[in-house]
Amino acid sequence: MNASPHSRRHGAGHWLAALALVLLTGSAQTTEPDYQRARYDPIHFQPAIERATDAQCLACHAEVLKPSVRPQSPAGVKAADAKAWYQETSTYEGAQDTFHRRHLQTPMARQLMTMRCTTCHQGNDPRDETPLSSATSQRLGGFTLRKTVVPTETCLKCHGQMNHAIMGLPSPWRESKAAFQNNCLLCHAAIRTTRHAVNYLNAKAIEAAGAQPGTGGDVCFGCHGGRAWYRTSYPYARHAWPGMADEVPDWAKGRPTASELRFLSDALNPTSQGAPQ
Numbered sequence: 001m002n003a004s005p006h007s008r009r010h011g012a013g014h015w016l017a018a019l020a021l022v023l024l025t026g027s028a029q030t031t032e033p034d035y036q037r038a039r040y041d042p043i044h045f046q047p048a049i050e051r052a053t054d055a056q057c058l059a060c061h062a063e064v065l066k067p068s069v070r071p072q073s074p075a076g077v078k079a080a081d082a083k084a085w086y087q088e089t090s091t092y093e094g095a096q097d098t099f100h101r102r103h104l105q106t107p108m109a110r111q112l113m114t115m116r117c118t119t120c121h122q123g124n125d126p127r128d129e130t131p132l133s134s135a136t137s138q139r140l141g142g143f144t145l146r147k148t149v150v151p152t153e154t155c156l157k158c159h160g161q162m163n164h165a166i167m168g169l170p171s172p173w174r175e176s177k178a179a180f181q182n183n184c185l186l187c188h189a190a191i192r193t194t195r196h197a198v199n200y201l202n203a204k205a206i207e208a209a210g211a212q213p214g215t216g217g218d219v220c221f222g223c224h225g226g227r228a229w230y231r232t233s234y235p236y237a238r239h240a241w242p243g244m245a246d247e248v249p250d251w252a253k254g255r256p257t258a259s260e261l262r263f264l265s266d267a268l269n270p271t272s273q274g275a276p277q
Contacts, residue, residue: 049123050262054104057117064100090215091222112206112219119200119263120149156234162225163233166251173221182217184210194239198263 033041042048043056058065072078079096086092093107103115149155162173167187169176180186188195196203209219218226225233237256238248258264 045123049118049121052118054117057121061117064098065105067101068098069096086227089222089226090218091226112202112209113200114202115200120154122150156230156232157236158223159227159229160225160232160234161228161230162221173217173225177217177221180217182214184217184220190243192239192241194241197239198259199265200263 038060043052069079071080073082084096087096091108097106101109103109103113103120109115164172164176170179196206206219210216212219235255237259238252239258
């Protein structure tokens with residue numbers, strides 16, 4: 001049976017009252033939103049996240065930069081006595097530290113990197129519980145099981161294996177570095193000289209550190225294989241350099257000739273080289 005006009009008007013009045021209550025409640029909680037409202041804040045999605053600053057991210061996620069490494073494990077193993085393999089590299093300084101602090105706040109991060117929250121985090125879509133379930137899943141780099149970082153396109157850049165065979169080295173760098181005086185610039189002073197020109201690295205500082213006699217190779221290897229979390233290497237874009245041969249080797253065919261646009265947006269701006277803002 002259809003509702004009477006009076007009941008329809010009465011129901012509409014309840015609906016409008018409920019809507020007004022939701023709007024008023026939402027406006028009253030704009031300073032301290034609940035979890036669900038915060039989760040769907042536009043800053044977590046494209047395109048707003050592309051313009052998000054570290055200050056905006058850390059306003060809610062400040063805990064990621066707080067020291068939180070346990071002095072010992074629940075089983076009683078002291079952190080100082082249980083070094084990870086990557087801590088054995090000569091460029092690893094200090095005691096164990098957290099993931100985000102290592103990338104944003106440690107002395108090496110401040111010296112050689114200009115990483116920001118959005119360097120790695122490009123947003124996600126809470127609706128993505130299955131592949132292709134939302135309109136943004138493909139544009140964000142494919143299905144990543146709700147993760148906000150695509151490891152193969154972000155982490156692998158600095159944590160992949162060194163492909164010594166492509167470089168023509170007789171053996172992995174740990175074994176062959178002595179023959180090259182632990183100096184990557186013996187070759188790279190003339191080969192692939194256009195490098196590190198991205199907005200998450202301090203190119204000038206990296207070049208200066210890599211030129212230090214005796215230790216420069218350790219600085220380079222620290223990111224190019226020394227802290228490899230993957231068994232594969234990253235297919236870096238092959239930027240053209242002065243004097244580069246016209247012939248493209250087989251291993252480089254099909255590779256891009258420039259880094260992703262979002263990493264080049266302010267790479268040529270000298271004022272961008274510094275601590276994240």
